[in-house]
Amino acid sequence: MSDDESTDINESDESAAVGVKLGSTRTVLDIPDGRGGRERHSVLTCLATYEDAITGEEKVLFGEEAAVEYPDRVRFMLRSGLPEDDDSVADAERFFEAVVDAHDVPEDSAVVYAVPTIDNEAGVENLKSVIEGSSIGEVETRSYPESLCGAIPAYGDGLDAIDEVFVSVNLGSTTMEACAYRRGEQLSPFSTGSVTGNEVDRRIVAAVEEETQGRVHIDRTTAREYKEQHGDVYDFEPFTDVVQQPGGGSHEFTVDRGVQEPIDRYIDEAVDVVANEFLPELANDHMKPYQLALGRPLAATGGMACIPGLVEEFEKRLSEELDRDVEVVSPEEPAVAAADGAARIASRLV
Structure with a gap:
């Protein structure tokens, strides 16, 4: 943007x-x-x-x-x-x-x-x-x-969401948040720092080092740039980058699994948290709003939702985990x- x-x-x-x-x-x-x-x-x-x-x-x-x-x-x-x-x-x-x-x-x-x-x-x-x-x-x-x-x-051009019952999941850098809303009222707000965009960045750092057999060490800022510029769940293409070597010279390397595998793992973990931690807590505390919310589209926002294909794959895996069809919608520009x-x-x- x-x-x-x-x-x-x-x-x-x-x-x-x-x-x-x-x-x-x-x-x-x-x-x-x-x-x-x-x-x-x-x-x-x-x-x-x-x-x-x-x-x-x-x-x-x-x-x-x-x-x-x-x-x-x-x-x-x-x-x-x-x-x-x-x-x-x-x-x-x-x-x-x-x-x-x-x-x-x-x-x-x-x-x-x-x-x-x-x-x-x-x-x-x-x-x-x-x-x-x-x-x-x-x-x-x-x-x-x-x-x-x-x-x-995610729900239109106005403020329609304020008058609805729905579930929102914020796929952010430092936390993953989930909450049900009933006409603007928070129900069972949940957050975790274990499933985050920052954790994906750290895993990309480690994965690139492993993929290049220890020859390349990138920082977290570079890892975030790799994720934002190249991350794509369905149509990822390996890319090359160049680093300067100690003592002179440069080293060109290719990144393949180093970006895809951390993103794939993130989706699995996000689905697990929503399906097995947040939603059971919501159902236990507010059964009727839980039933209403799952019958309507769930909103996915935050920086990780910007990765092409991530929202669609999150929807697919969440539906499989819950054994029911779940629709996930996202704003045009989640970030x-x-x-x-x-x-x-x-x-x-x-």
Whole structure:
């Protein structure tokens, strides 16, 4: 997805509505484009500081520029999904302020931001302080669950999901979340840090090393790029890359199983968690909503849902595991869906 993508979901009188997803890997803003439509900006959630060569003033670089130009000292302050300590909170505040300033987000706005379902009250409060303490959101600032915000675009162009009973699964970088919603009310919220996009990245690192018989060692950032650029459940094609060798020279290598096998394992684990942990808990706590939700499409969102074929294969394996037909739908762009849904809620508030 490009950094600037326009949609036309808002009317002109809703121009102050802003949707935010401050994520562990990417941060997405859904803001007015000044022409009655919407635009989205997606940037890496990282920053680097440097000294101005002329004035000596400390300056902040964020996003892709920071990751490329200062790989030795770039800071990803939300690796665990939330700001955990004072340093990460300070970094997140500087990062977020730099992002909203760079994209001219209006201060007199109503801001809705997506919050992950993580059992970390202190971290959630830190995230709240970062966004609600920023220069935007003077009209109003509210938070809603990320799995709800992300599911809204999966069910149409408006806010129909708010009035439905459904199950949402967020296939994210730092957590996998699942939750049933009954007219916007959370039922049996579930999250796990054992089935994540970050874990896929770590497995790609190990798999590439094994596939090249120890000759190639890549970092997690490169592994994530391999996953995002080449991952494809049904139509994967082996690709080559080149690394510099110690002492000079280069080594060209081919990646085949190194990407496919970690993704395949991820799908199996995601199906197992949903079928054998989350859904039994939901059925035990809320039998009628459970029956209603499984009779309707399940929403799959988050960065891992962007991999071609993953949602379709998840649907197939989940149906097999449950021994019943399950339909899984996904937003057109799962990685930015949470900001999109949050912006729609903000529009309603305005």
